[in-house]
Amino acid sequence: MFSKACQYGIKACTYIALQSLQKRRVNIKDIAKEINSPEAFTAKILQKLAKNNIVNSVKGPSGGFFIERENIEKIRLGDIVFSIDGDSLYNGCGLGLAQCNSEKPCPMHDKFVHIRGHLKTMLQDTNLHELASGIDVGATFLKN
Amino acid sequence: MFSKACQYGIKACTYIALQSLQKRRVNIKDIAKEINSPEAFTAKILQKLAKNNIVNSVKGPSGGFFIERENIEKIRLGDIVFSIDGDSLYNGCGLGLAQCNSEKPCPMHDKFVHIRGHLKTMLQDTNLHELASGIDVGATFLKN
DNA sequence: TTTATTTCGGATAATCATGTCTTAAATAAG
């Protein structure tokens, strides 16, 4: 469903949001450890998220990544997914047709559009604060 | 969402079902042309589907692929997807955790399980006959 | 100012999915 890059991205953002709520910056090493991901690859993903203004970064000693308080509620799962995987999950035919719409649909079109609608809605209705809260109260986990 | 292999597999099965309803066998060349897919790669996918008894095959002149009439209604989209992509779409955590369940869920668990439930239901509720019928009456299309 | 720390950016490597080619096996038709 989601690429590895996207999975790491979501988990990294959730952890950064969690720490940002405590006004703490976090560096790549900590992030990778906490979400159990390859450090260098995760760094690349955060680089992209920083360029897209999903996360903020500061270089140098005591630097690291953080997300501004107000943005923790504004950033939605969909923003992260879109930032990393692009619009592939949002547009495009389930069976890979170049053109597929209600005028000239593939055999799966109607049913697929319906399912994807659910997915889109879920991604747009879920913000980082919600994800971070689950971790905070010990209800959910970022690694085994 | 689905791999290329899976997309080709679904389209190939739909076309084979359509032709089987007219008691016609079809060969790889025709299938690839009708669903606009790479011939050799599609052959590999059909090989796997034949091993898994999703489609039947006959070698030699006037040979080709077909699906027995009664099976056209029995085979569901989910059977094809499972046959090619395995259970990755059915099991496994949305964020890639090795263990993820209601006891120890990832931050997306509940919402993801819900969406995937819709997808599973759709795949299990749709059979090949339904897909082939849409093509037959000209309501849906396998290529542009 | 120097040094240590940390992200940034680009190059490179490894792995997996996608796609091709060639030969073998089966089988129908002449």
Place this chain on the structure above:
DNA sequence: CTTATTTAAGACATGATTATCCGAAATAAA
């Protein structure tokens, strides 16, 4: 029986994703 046709099987090639490495740039602290 021979030949042509068609799928089966495995080796090989290409491309995308995942992952690593190294030097540059920024910056805080000594």
